[in-house]
Structures are given as structure tokens and as C-alpha cells.
Amino acid sequence: MGKVMLEVNDLTTKYITRYNEDVYAVDHVSLQVEEGKTLGIAGESGCGKSTLALSLMGYYFPPLYYTGGEIIIDGRSISGMKPDDVRRTILGTEIAYIPQAAMNALNPTRRVINFIEDVILAHDPTENKKFIYELARASFETLGLPPEVLQKYPVELSGGMKQRTVIAVSVILRPKVLIADEPSSALDVTSQKMVIKMLKNLMETGFIKSMIFITHELPLLYNVTDDIMVMYAGQIVERASAREAVFDPLHPYSKGLMGSIIVPESGLRDVKLTAIPGAPPNLKNPPAGCRFAERCKYVRAECRYTNVALYDAGPGRAYRCILSEKVLRDCYEHERAIAA
Amino acid sequence: MSMNEPLRPSAPPPQVGPPPQVGREKQTCLSGTGVTKLFGFGRTKTLAVDHVDFNFHEGEVISIVGESGSGKTTLAKMLLGLISVTEGDIYFQGQKRDISSSRKKQEYWKNIQAIFQDPFSSYNIFSKIDDVLLDCIRMRGGQRLPKEEKVKLMTEACSFVNLKFAELTNKYPFELSGGQMQRLMIARIFLLKPKILIADEPTSMIDACSRATILDYLMKLRDEVGMTLIFITHDIGLAYYVSDTVFIMEKGKFVESGSADAVILTPQQPYTKRLLNDVPKIYEEWDLSTV
Numbered sequence: 110m111g112k113v114m115l116e117v118n119d120l121t122t123k124y125i126t127r128y129n130e131d132v133y134a135v136d137h138v139s140l141q142v143e144e145g146k147t148l149g150i151a152g153e154s155g156c157g158k159s160t161l162a163l164s165l166m167g168y169y170f171p172p173l174y175y176t177g178g179e180i181i182i183d184g185r186s187i188s189g190m191k192p193d194d195v196r197r198t199i200l201g202t203e204i205a206y207i208p209q210a211a212m213n214a215l216n217p218t219r220r221v222i223n224f225i226e227d228v229i230l231a232h233d234p235t236e237n238k239k240f241i242y243e244l245a246r247a248s249f250e251t252l253g254l255p256p257e258v259l260q261k262y263p264v265e266l267s268g269g270m271k272q273r274t275v276i277a278v279s280v281i282l283r284p285k286v287l288i289a290d291e292p293s294s295a296l297d298v299t300s301q302k303m304v305i306k307m308l309k310n311l312m313e314t315g316f317i318k319s320m321i322f323i324t325h326e327l328p329l330l331y332n333v334t335d336d337i338m339v340m341y342a343g344q345i346v347e348r349a350s351a352r353e354a355v356f357d358p359l360h361p362y363s364k365g366l367m368g369s370i371i372v373p374e375s376g377l378r379d380v381k382l383t384a385i386p387g388a389p390p391n392l393k394n395p396p397a398g399c400r401f402a403e404r405c406k407y408v409r410a411e412c413r414y415t416n417v418a419l420y421d422a423g424p425g426r427a428y429r430c431i432l433s434e435k436v437l438r439d440c441y442e443h444e445r446a447i448a449a
Numbered sequence: 450m451s452m453n454e455p456l457r458p459s460a461p462p463p464q465v466g467p468p469p470q471v472g473r474e475k476q477t478c479l480s481g482t483g484v485t486k487l488f489g490f491g492r493t494k495t496l497a498v499d500h501v502d503f504n505f506h507e508g509e510v511i512s513i514v515g516e517s518g519s520g521k522t523t524l525a526k527m528l529l530g531l532i533s534v535t536e537g538d539i540y541f542q543g544q545k546r547d548i549s550s551s552r553k554k555q556e557y558w559k560n561i562q563a564i565f566q567d568p569f570s571s572y573n574i575f576s577k578i579d580d581v582l583l584d585c586i587r588m589r590g591g592q593r594l595p596k597e598e599k600v601k602l603m604t605e606a607c608s609f610v611n612l613k614f615a616e617l618t619n620k621y622p623f624e625l626s627g628g629q630m631q632r633l634m635i636a637r638i639f640l641l642k643p644k645i646l647i648a649d650e651p652t653s654m655i656d657a658c659s660r661a662t663i664l665d666y667l668m669k670l671r672d673e674v675g676m677t678l679i680f681i682t683h684d685i686g687l688a689y690y691v692s693d694t695v696f697i698m699e700k701g702k703f704v705e706s707g708s709a710d711a712v713i714l715t716p717q718q719p720y721t722k723r724l725l726n727d728v729p730k731i732y733e734e735w736d737l738s739t740v
Contacts, residue, residue: 154656297517297683298727299740305729306737325657328686328729355731369661371686372730373713378690384661388626 111143112183114319115165115204115286120178122164125171132392134160136343137178142286145312147320149334149351151327151366155389157343158323159209162290165321166206168195183285183318201228205284205317209291212271215263222259224278232282245281251314252277252307269300273307280316287317291324305333327370331355336425339363342389342400345419347428359428359437361405381448399431407432407440475506476542478677479528479561479645483537486523497523499701500537505645505677510668512680512688512709514724515698521681524698525647528679529563530554542644559588562643566650568630572622578633579618582606585640606636609673610666628659635666642674649681664691685724689713697721 117140124132134157142148152158160173167187169175179188182203187195200206208214215224225245229236246256254270254277263271272292280287289308293301311317322333330337330351337354339347339362347360358364368383387404390396396403402412412431419427422434430437486498497520505511515521526532528539530548539546541560548554565571572581582603586592591599600614607614610632622630631651638646648667652660668691671678682688688695688709695712697705697720705718716722729735 153658298685298724299516302727302737303740306740309737326729327657328731331731332729332735366658369658370731371660371684371690372732373686373689373725373728374730374732375714376732377686378709382661382664382690384665385658386662 111145113141113181114144114183115140115142115321116179116181117141117165118179118181120161120164120180121176122160122169123174123176124160125174126393130393133176133395134173134343134392135164138343138345140338140345140348142319142321144318146336147312147322147334149330149337150321150323150340151325151330151337151354151363152340153325153366153385153389156340157392158325158340159290160343161340162206162208162288162321162323165286165288166195166200166204168192168200197232201232201279201282201284203284204286204288205279205282206288207276207279207290207292210295211275211279211292212263212268212295215271215275217263220260220262221274221278225259225281228278228281248281248316249277252310252316267300269296269303272296272300272304276304276307276311280311283316285318286321287311287319288321289323292322293329294324294326301329305329308333327355327366328372339366342395343392344400344429345427346401346430348419349426349428353426359422359426359434360401360430361407361437362401363428364441399429407437475508477504477540478507478542479503479505479539481528481537481539484524484527484534484539485536486520486527486532487535496701498527501698501701501703503696503703505679507644507677508671508675509694510671510678510680510692511694511696512682512692513696513698514682514685514688516683516724519698520701521683521698522649525563525649525679525681529561529647530557555588558643559641560643561645561647562638562641563647563649564631564634564638564651567654568627568634569623569654571634572630574621574623576621578620578622579603581622581633581637582640585637588641602640606639607633609639609670610636612636628655628662631655631663632666635663635670639670639673643676645677645679646671647679647681650683651680652687653682653684660687667691685713685728697724 117138120135120138121133122135124134126132138161140148150158150161163173165180167180167190169192179186187199222242222245226238226241229241245259249256249259254273258266258274266274293304296304312320324330334351337349337351338345339360341362347354347358347363354363355367358367365383365385371377385404390400390403398413398415399417402408415431417429417431419429421427480503482502483500484498485500488495488497513521513524527534548557583599586599586602604614607617612629612632625633652663655663667678680688680691692709695706695709696703697712699720705712705721712721716725726736726739
């Protein structure tokens, strides 16, 4: 087992709406990412994937509030630090974050080198510009980006190049953990592949030590990550290796998600795509008992009032359902038999 | 394609695959010869669609696949009659299409309808859901029906896509979620029962998990109405899943066409191979070295 780079214990964060209602978008989430590994997070829109990514940085601003739990990066706890300290000492050097649609966040009136200067000067205001330029140039070369990009304005770059530039800027200080939230969803397949190749490269060239990758495109998730965590209504419902999560999911929700995979491979036309009926619950007043009960095919009476814990199912494997592993597998087997 | 290239009758594209085997004996419902669209003039001339020929058969599911900028949406707009055709002819049910007056256009649109990528901008924000659906009934010549009959029709259309008309009446489209809006679009088509439906990236703005629902309804609708379905998409996996015939479009030209199995499983053209290679898969290794 490798060195643990990021450890999160029982992290809970909430949004406070303008009507003063609490919405717990991340609810007692625990996770671990080892050195050299990539953790994937899957789930529908509105399941709390992006809020989890924001919460992991330890940098909270309204309407997001921290309510409990601990975040440990490489043995150092960052919970309870002041937001300004987090920004100056943690973001960029310990943990970096690429938000959704990051490429649209570049200020059109500034050159790429200015963004890099901003990042480095925020951490060390005494650094001189010549040194920064040399560092940026060296980093861009290692990452396979042409150094001319440094002198360009964002509008001069194509979508894929902009996204790769944003990634390069965010890892310039060699953070230990990189959180990538849908880094390739606005790009066409060829640019997407270049971005993914670059992300994989970051680990090999030592720019980052571990990564958390968020997307709802399951084939992509499967190809990029080592482990997959499935989220539903702010909670983790399943954790497994990428292979197990895709080919042998246990939780009915993960099973439903995997039924919606479309890939251009032989055999796709023989299976029928399945959709999960309904929508995720409103987290303003989450249902008692299992949060997935409303949409679950295998729901039992006790699901609606029993608070379901995350059960351990072997090394690195856990799921949140009151049914045993065997019962669930029997259900899926039965269903497969009916379909065939 | 160079910017200054003169508009010329192009040679047939190299090695276009065999004509679609599926439904060969079926009647042709929409076809085109040398359909071309040229935007701009002089130095800014852009050839968006370059002399394409096609034959769409009745009841078939067709996909037109290409990257962004390959001209697939431009072609769709020409088929719909939303923009004019620079060169070439489009034939509808064997006859040359005539949409020279707005009355003829209205008549044409009874037969061909579309669902667009972005459900949020597909609706008029000032008209209520009732108006959207009543408009379709009017278009089918049902404006003189009694009110109860109209409500019955609308309820039926909504329940087809698992929406409840009683909950939607007197609401505006923007009060719905993206997936619901897209389903309401399908309910519209259910009322109109066109001969051809063009679906321009109908699932790309929707969560991967709700995608199956939308596709399900579209296929159900096709069986119900017996229409021809034309998918415009960049998602080659989706094209493979839904269609009988696939056309691959590159820089305004069809580079490969044929039955879905033939094109996707045994691609001939380098462009098709590249498109397939760039998509992440789950059974085969995803080769990252080729970018």
C-alpha cells in the first residue's frame, strides 16, 4: 500500500439558502487517495460531486459552509485553517483544483504568463519575473505545450489548448493532489483525448502525486481512474476498483448508472440501455432511511426508515444498501435471465 | 478546403462505402443530389457542405456523425428549409422540394420536424406549455375540435413521455428541468406525427444517465408514428446504438456510409478510424499514444 496523499474523514458541508434552509450537499464523506493513484467520482447531476470537490480544498465561502470532519493532505490536517491561510499556503502547492468550464475563466485581457505570475506571486511575493518565466517555460516544455503559448492571449488559443493551459497553470507549483472536475466535457473527442493524455502525464512527470477525477461519462472514468466512488444525494453509495465498479457493481444505483453506458463496440446493440426513473431527492429535507429508496427496483418496506450505513465488502470495496451482497447479485442475475 | 477555392462540381469522394443495405427496397423519402452550402463571399468564403448526395429511406434510423465544424448542423438546417441551399436539389418523396412561399413551407413542416440540442432555448419564453401543444394541434388541422378533445390529445401526448399534463397546464417551459423540456419536445412531435424527424444532438446537453430515457422515447415514437429518424451527432457510440445507417461527415463531405455494423465495426476510412480511436471504450484498450 502506497503512502496516503489525501485522507478525508466524515467530511460534512452544507449550503445555506437565502431562506435560511440547510442543504447538506456533502454528507459524512470519507475517502483516501494513495500516492500515484487516481480516484474517480461518478453520479448524476445534482448528486454533490462538484460540491465535494469544492469542499476537499478546505476553502469555503458562502453559501458553502463547513460543518464537520477532517481533511488531511500528506499527513497535515487543513481543517480549521483560516480561509486566507488556506489560499496562501495550501491551494496550488498542496491541492489544486480545475473547476468545470475552467477554460472560460481566463481573463481575455491578460497573457498566459500573467496567470502563472499571479499563482506564484500569491505564494511568494518576492519571486522575480525572469525566474518565473524560466520556470513556466521549463514546465510547459515538460508538459508538451509550446512555450510560445505563454505570450498569447486566451482568445488566440483553441478550446483544447486553453483547457491544457489551465491545467498547466494550476499544477505549476507541483501540488500533491489535483482535483479535476469535468475537465474534458466541453471538448470534442480528439481534444478530450489530448487533455486526458496530459493529465496522465502529470503523474508520470511528477507534477502531481495523486488525482481526483470527476465526470458523468462512465467510459472515460473507467479509462482514467484506479478506483471509483459513486455518489448519490450527497453520500457515497459505493466504492470499488474501476473494473469492479463498471463490470460488477453492487449498489442498485451504480448498477443503474452502468446500464446507461454507450460505447461504439460490438455487442452494444444487443443490450438494452436502462434508465433510472425519477430524479434525485431534494436535499433540503432528505428522505428518512435510504435516499435511493424512492427510485430503487428492489425497495423493501424497511428501506424507508432504516438509516443505512456503508458496509464493507472486501478490500477497497464498500456499498450502502441493506440487502446483502448475495441477495443483490441474485436480483441482478434474475433480471439478466429475464432480459435474455 | 481552402478559403479561396472556387465553387466547383466536385469529384465523387474516394471509396464511399457500399450503399446502405438496410431498407434498400423501401421507398425513398428524402434525397438530395449535390447539396452544397456556401457561407460568405470573397476572401471569407467557407464551404460548409460540399456536394453531398444522400438517399434516406422511409422508416429508417439514420445518423450523421462528424466533429464540430464538419457541417452536419448546416446540412440539417438545409433539410429543414431553415436556410437556403446554395447549389443542388433536395427531393421530398420523389418530388423536388418546393418551399418558395410561406404557405408551402408550412405544408412542408407538417412532414418534417426537428428536436434541437439545447432545450432551454427551443421554447418561446412568453408562451405557456398549453400554447406550445395547442399550436401543434392547430397545425394538424384540429383547431375546430372541442376543448375537451384538445385536452385529451394533449394529456395523451404528455403521458407518452411520462409527463402529467394536469401538472404542466398554465406553466411556462422554463419552469421545467432540462430533461423534462426535452421530453416535452418529444410530446410535441407525438402530436404532429411528421414523416421525418431530425434530432440535432438531442442528448448532448443532458446528463449521461437521462440519455437512455430520451432515446427510449424517440425510438418508441418512431415505432408509433412510423417516421424516418435522422440523428445528427458527434457521439459515435450513440450513432452505433440507435441507427440502421451511418454517414460519417468530414469537412462538409460524406467520407463513409453504410450500415451501422459495417461502418463502426469495420471502418475503411482513416477519418472514421480516428474518430473511433478517440472515444474511450470499456472492453478494448484506449490507445492514448495516437494524439
